[in-house]
Amino acid sequence: MAKTKLHKYERVKQLPNVTFTQFGESKLPVYPWYAQGYTGMEKVLELGCGKGEHSLSFAAVNPGKLYLGIDSKSHRICVGAEKAMAQGLENVMFLQVRIERIQDFFIQQSIHEIWLTFPDPHLKNRSVKNRLSAPLFLDAYAHLLIPGGIVHLKTDSESLFNYTKESVQSWGGQVVEAVTDLHESDIQGAQDSRFGARDIVSAFEKAAQSKGATIKYLAFTLH
Numbered sequence: 177m178a179k180t181k182l183h184k185y186e187r188v189k190q191l192p193n194v195t196f197t198q199f200g201e202s203k204l205p206v207y208p209w210y211a212q213g214y215t216g217m218e219k220v221l222e223l224g225c226g227k228g229e230h231s232l233s234f235a236a237v238n239p240g241k242l243y244l245g246i247d248s249k250s251h252r253i254c255v256g257a258e259k260a261m262a263q264g265l266e267n268v269m270f271l272q273v274r275i276e277r278i279q280d281f282f283i284q285q286s287i288h289e290i291w292l293t294f295p296d297p298h299l300k301n302r303s304v305k306n307r308l309s310a311p312l313f314l315d316a317y318a319h320l321l322i323p324g325g326i327v328h329l330k331t332d333s334e335s336l337f338n339y340t341k342e343s344v345q346s347w348g349g350q351v352v353e354a355v356t357d358l359h360e361s362d363i364q365g366a367q368d369s370r371f372g373a374r375d376i377v378s379a380f381e382k383a384a385q386s387k388g389a390t391i392k393y394l395a396f397t398l399h
């Protein structure tokens with residue numbers, strides 16, 4: 177394994193803005209995001225956050241909201257968590273966990289928005305159930321979101337974009353925005369935020385664009 181990756185695995189364990197999980201544990205509601213200092217702040221999740229580029233940018237312009245980046249890969253989280261500390265962003269935290277277990281870490285109806293930023297499209301038929309907009313994930317999001325809370329999807333995959341529209345509709349949710357070329361649209365995205373879906377371009381997104389892909393954006397509610 178590359179040395180830099182190994183160093184990140186070690187460094188990330190020392191960072192105060194990262195929470196690690198163990199299989200089978202749930203200490204609800206004793207997690208840092210429910211500490212007294214964060215009471216009254218809207219909570220926004222970025223699922224499959226990687227280096228947390230969207231969370232960091234949103235957090236910088238919305239100090240009244242708490243952003244939680246979630247990913248299973250701690251060496252990616254390490255990059256975002258160290259940047260958040262270097263920038264003095266106290267309203268960003270990271271959680272290392274598989275998204276399949278997300279309900280163990282957040283109280284029912286305590287989340288205002290969820291961002292799915294370039295989730296893996298899982299193009300093979302047998303892995304469709306792993307898409308972050310498959311019905312079991314939508315069940316979990318509906319459990320966590322406040323009524324009217326929005327899920328945002330940014331993707332370069334037409335297949336995942338179309339699948340998500342259908343999955344949300346057959347689940348009983350409502351698509352509130354759907355654009356096939358976000359950067360050519362005038363869509364804002366994001367609730368009560370000075371930044372929207374168009375204003376932040378992650379490294380993954382930039383790479384997709386440089387290969388000629390257009391970025392698709394979908395917003396939906398589940399109740």
Ligand SMILES: C[S@@+](CC[C@H](N)C(=O)[O-])C[C@H]1O[C@@H](n2cnc3c(N)ncnc32)[C@H](O)[C@@H]1O
Pocket residue numbers: 223224225226227228229246247248249252273274275276293294295296378379380381
């Ligand atoms: C294509 S990357 C996108 C990263 C980032 N959101 C961006 O825009 O650059 C997908 C990320 O989702 C994470 N991921 C995929 N499936 C996951 C799961 N089931 N639980 C936790 N993280 C997951 C991967 O580790 C990876 O960091």
